[in-house]
Amino acid sequence: MAFINKNSHNNPDYVTDIFTPGLVSNGSDRSYAPLSIGFFAKVADEAGLSTNVTYENTNLSKRYVPRIVDHAMKAACKYTTVKPSEVIDEVSYRLWSIGGEDV
Amino acid sequence: MSEKKEADIVPIETVEYRSEWPTVDFNTYETICNHDNDSSRRRGILSEDSYKDIILDPNTGFINIGNTLIPALIDMRHGLAMGYDTDRCKRLASELTSNVKILSFPVNELDDDEKTQLVELFKPNNECALFFSDHNSDESSVIGDILDKAGIGHLEKSLVDPRAAKGDSQAALFLYSCCAEQGLERGERSKLTLRDVQDYYDNKLEPSYTPDGKAVTTLNMGDRISDQEAEEMWGIYDTMFNFLSGEDHPISMQDSKEDFFKLLRTENTMIAATYKRLENGNNELTCFTYFIDNIDILHWLL
Numbered sequence: 001m002a003f004i005n006k007n008s009h010n011n012p013d014y015v016t017d018i019f020t021p022g023l024v025s026n027g028s029d030r031s032y033a034p035l036s037i038g039f040f041a042k043v044a045d046e047a048g049l050s051t052n053v054t055y056e057n058t059n060l061s062k063r064y065v066p067r068i069v070d071h072a073m074k075a076a077c078k079y080t081t082v083k084p085s086e087v088i089d090e091v092s093y094r095l096w097s098i099g100g101e102d103v
Numbered sequence: 104m105s106e107k108k109e110a111d112i113v114p115i116e117t118v119e120y121r122s123e124w125p126t127v128d129f130n131t132y133e134t135i136c137n138h139d140n141d142s143s144r145r146r147g148i149l150s151e152d153s154y155k156d157i158i159l160d161p162n163t164g165f166i167n168i169g170n171t172l173i174p175a176l177i178d179m180r181h182g183l184a185m186g187y188d189t190d191r192c193k194r195l196a197s198e199l200t201s202n203v204k205i206l207s208f209p210v211n212e213l214d215d216d217e218k219t220q221l222v223e224l225f226k227p228n229n230e231c232a233l234f235f236s237d238h239n240s241d242e243s244s245v246i247g248d249i250l251d252k253a254g255i256g257h258l259e260k261s262l263v264d265p266r267a268a269k270g271d272s273q274a275a276l277f278l279y280s281c282c283a284e285q286g287l288e289r290g291e292r293s294k295l296t297l298r299d300v301q302d303y304y305d306n307k308l309e310p311s312y313t314p315d316g317k318a319v320t321t322l323n324m325g326d327r328i329s330d331q332e333a334e335e336m337w338g339i340y341d342t343m344f345n346f347l348s349g350e351d352h353p354i355s356m357q358d359s360k361e362d363f364f365k366l367l368r369t370e371n372t373m374i375a376a377t378y379k380r381l382e383n384g385n386n387e388l389t390c391f392t393y394f395i396d397n398i399d400i401l402h403w404l405l
Contacts, residue, residue, distance in 0.1 A: 003143040003278075003405045014292040015284065018394050019401055021366055022356075025390035026339045029379055032318050036375035036392045039311045039320040041283070047303035049295045050285045053394070056278055058352055059271045060264050066279055073283055080283045089143040089278040092237045093353050095192075095260045097199045098250065099230045 003089065011052055020055045023065060034072040041076035050080070054088075126165070126172045129154040135173065139212060142238040143278045143404055147207050148174070153184030157207070164224035166208070166217050176224045179203035179234070186403060187234060188355035195353060196232035199260065206235040211245045218245075222253040232260075234353055264351050274352045297373040297396045298324065318379050319386065325372030325393065335388045336376070337363060371397035 025033045044051065053073075057065050066085040073082045127135070129151040136147035148154045157163050157177050164176035179196075182189040185205055196203045210221060225231065237243050243259075250257045262274035285292050301324050310321045328336075337360055358366070366372065374393045378386035395401065 011282065012284070012292070014294045015282070016294055016296065016396055017398055018297070018396050019398060019404075020392055020394045021401075022340070023390070023392045024336070024340050024343050026388070027343060029318075029389040032377045032379070033390045035311070035313070035318060035320045035377045036390055039377075040322065040373065040375040040392065040394065042311070043304045043308060043322055044300050045283070045285075046308070047295060047300045048285055048289065048292070049283075049300050050292055051283050053281045053283070054278060055281075056276055056356075058354075058356060059267045059273060059275045059277070060352070062271060062277050062279075063266075063268045066281075069279075069281055073281060077283060079289055080285050083282045083284075085279045085281040087277050088280045090238075090275055091142055091144050092273055092275040093262060094233075094235050094237050094243055095195060095199075095262050095353065096233045096235075096246070097258045097260055098225055098233050099255050099257075100200060 012050070015050045015052050018051050018053050020053060022055075023068065034068050037069060038072035038076045041073045041080075045077040045080045048079075124167055124170055124172050126158045126174075131171075132173060135168070136208060137405060140209070140238075140405060144236070144276070145403055145405055146209050146236070148177075148181075148184045149186065149403060150184050153181060157181050157184065164204075164221075166213070166220040166224070168213075168217055173208055175206065175208040175221055177205050177207045179205060181205070182234075183355065186354050188353060191351075191355075192234055192353045195260070195262065195351060196234075199232040200230050202231045204231045204233050206233065206242070206246075209242065210235075210249070211241045218249045222249055222255065225250075225255060262351055262353060274354070276354060297371065297394060301373060316380065318377055318389070320375060320377040323374050323376070324370065325366075325368045325374055326370045328368065328374065332376075332388075333364060333368060336367060336374070336391055339388065339391070366395060366400065367393055369395070369397070369400065371395055371400065 023033060023037060070084050132154065133147065137145055140146050148157060157174055160178060162178045163174050165172040166175045179189055179192055182192055182205060185207065187205060193203055210218065213221065235242050235246070247257065263272035264274070265272065301322060304322045310319050312319050340363060367374070372393055372395050374391055376391040377389055379389045381387055
């Protein structure tokens with residue numbers, strides 16, 4: 001069973017697991033970035049979708065992406081209760097100097 | 104001698120190096136690597152094609168597990184096969200050494216004999232810069248222990264991004280979850296796919312314009328977008344993901360064009376795209392996000 005499925009196994013069976021690989025902006029019109037996720041949330045909300053949306057962040061993008069996602073979802077949904085984004089897993093990356101003169 | 108015949112000759116170093124034990128096939132390697140993996144990301148080498156190159160590379164270090172050889176220490180030039188940004192990693196390690204390696208097997212699952220074999224792999228050069236991933240610090244503590252026992256010095260070089268929030272500067276990837284659940288007031292709740300959502304949009308809704316009319320957002324399924332739309336999305340993606348990863352993050356958050364399209368242009372992908380309306384009447388793509396309801400196609404996740 002996939003990690004994401006395992007993580008959401010307590011969710012009701014009408015909840016659809018969705019992964020989003022990225023919120024991508026051209027950089028010059030960043031104020032438009034929440035529009036795309038907000039419109040998806042609005043349509044999904046009206047259509048009747050219950051979902052567990054999963055996405056990855058670097059230690060840099062976590063500074064703003066979860067806030068954009070949560071704000072856009074909450075603002076767009078009329079029929080859906082939105083729980084704020086939470087971290088469900090973390091992998092860190094290490095660089096070690098081994099056996100050199102400086103160690 | 105023809106080029107083809109030259110290519111058929113197996114270098115003698117390869118024959119000597121790989122001894123009498125067979126190398127495990129990719130599926131077995133992948134299974135062993137992830138057998139007790141409780142993280143969201145797959146461990147080890149992700150691509151079967153790259154695996155073939157790696158096991159033929161005379162610089163790859165193997166350990167013997169159950170009389171089969173498993174690649175455990177690989178050159179950074181194969182970094183992309185494990186999601187590393189090869190050039191960035193070499194730059195990050197440049198002040199240490201030019202001998203940059205990656206652990207390609209979870210050390211915390213090795214027994215004592217296998218750990219000893221791993222230590223031996225560090226000895227021929229006696230100096231390297233080593234990249235590895237760490238879940239709950241399970242790798243760093245074990246690697247530190249075995250190097251200490253072998254009397255091999257080690258020092259961590261910080262991989263930090265000053266633009267990150269305080270306490271989050273260490274290079275890492277985080278998996279987030281956000282749950283949105285329909286209330287009971289609309290009656291029975293049923294499981295929907297993204298295609299169902301698209302059908303609802305196609306039949307009942309229209310593109311969404313900003314109040315000033317300067318931007319419009321649309322929804323479409325990945326298998327319905329045109330080649331031109333896909334190229335526009337690739338153009339933005341290719342530029343922006345370099346920024347998002349940060350200059351000091353060893354992992355590439357950016358797929359190749361081929362892999363990007365494999366996720367973007369599927370029947371399980373929905374794309375929300377926002378366009379700026381230009382004065383000449385044309386629309387210019389400014390941002391998009393895409394959603395996938397087939398978790399199995401996310402090859403880097405467990």
